[in-house]
Amino acid sequence: MSSKRDRRGFLKNGAALATGLTVGAVRPASAQTPAASTPSKDIKELIAYGERSRFETAVRVSVGGRPSPDSFGLTFHVLAPLQDSFGIITPSSLFYTATHRGAFVPDINPREHRLMIHGMVDRPLTFSLDDLKRLPYVSRIHFVECLGNRANANHKTVQETHGLTSCAEWTGVPLSLLLKEAGVQNAASWIVAEGAEEVKGASSIPLAKAMDDCLVCYGQNGEMLRPQQGYPLRLMVPGFEGIYQIKYLRRIKVVDRYYMTYDDYGHINPDPKVAALTHQIGPKSVITFPSGGQQLPERGFYEISGLAWSGAGAIRKVEVSTDGGQTWKDAELRSPAYPMAHTRFGFHWNWDGRESVLMSRCTDELGTVQPTRADVAKFWNESPERSRVRGADNSVQPWKIASDGSVRNGLA
């Protein structure tokens, strides 16, 4: 397969050069061994570009049932190790990765990469990366979350229940600036954003959102984006589900209707209520310590730690329950609460050695409160056992502490 792909990369480059526009050559994504198993580097190399201690072993793992790369060589969904996370920034090397259709991680030469803005604009424009870096930029901290981030009873760890979200500092040009430069026409109402990878993944985004707070990013956590995160250019659509955050961004077409791209198609639903719950992430939180698969060595003091985020804005409040939701107490925010960003919370807890169920729930700046599964069932008028969470799953996650200190998924 790889020879085919190399050939294709060659063909594509040839064609692209002929038009003076080019996307990068492509390469199968096979070289993705976890950092822990790569041969240790020369000290000179490590001084040039650092690596974590060999005693640190947290790695991403693929979503059950479909290894990544899979048998086609496609990178599929891989989960971030939230149980090992501190603070609110996910290191780029541990940032979760997903593509609606599995994709080969492209090997794009940034000097050849272009972003074209066209469609219902007065002045179609093409930008090189150097062009974009000349323009006014901002750095903002935002989470990204995949719609597939749904906890179920089979999941053992918080990596499995919630690992399809991560948070980073993104640097780039506001999309509104670029759209204003191009001159959006009055009748326009949507944009279609498209990547340069082989499948050219694309999503339709309401123009109102595009003009509000989207960013055309080249920076992530203080350096250039990583290839798995869209190197050299990615769209950030804060608070919207992951599929909108187009990687390898090469084209924005301004249009007057919803286009239903293949990626849009994957998430259609006949119920307008479900559709409304699908595109933006609701207020959501999860306890990352103690969480499934961990072990409390003895009774006594533990600082409960977790993450809260919302697609609608900043987190205002997080509450924690240690008795399965009967009583709730305010947790403390341990990081700045940025809009559409992971926010770290902490809660003092003295474990008395008895069985306990830990939960967290958050409230965002609109006053929307994260629901329990029982709340969700009530909304849909269903019995809690038979109910499903529709749209983006932002329901409360319970962790059960057994009297021996072992921690298990409370949904099981």
Place this chain on the structure above:
Amino acid sequence: MASRRLLLVVMVVLGLCQIGTAQSPTYGVGRAPTAEEIRAWDISISPTGKELPPGRGTAKEGAQLYVQKGCAGCHGRTGWGGRAPVLISSKISKDGPPVPANGMAGMAHEPPPCLAPCVNDANAMAIHSPFATVIWDYINRGMPIGKEGTLTPNEVYALTAFILYKNEVIKEGDVLDELSLPKVKMPNAAGFALPPEEWKHGRPRLQNYP
């Protein structure tokens, strides 16, 4: 033409890509793409089909291409039971059980990957997609894996016709072209709610959702 191409290559290599004049009015950055560049890159297909290129194809032609272009190798001879998602509902397919696909030994035993969302008989694209244009667009941009973007418009029309015919959406003799494709009556035409176009900052996703 050849010398123009050479010149472009040289300019790309030197990183001097200011071909058009800088157009961005406030910052004077970027350049205007030529009409030809836009045409080459614009592969978006609206549900109205307005960007569809001229061309035509039938299910009969598509049946041959389905094998020739390697689709059968991944999706199964019968359009189901392969390693790649179901293209032809096994409930509708009259071709019997899946034949182990050629050149991919052992593949028929591997369960098809469950994508998010899972593709099965009930939501095979021909049955689930509200617009035939979505199928055309996806085959055109994304298939066959490893040789994306190599199919001609006629081939994409024919493969789309084959998949639609096998799922009993159109008749075997129907010709699909840039005018007829967007008009195909899809079984799930009403099966989606528009995402909120009137998105507003600071508005809850759904009023009264807990």
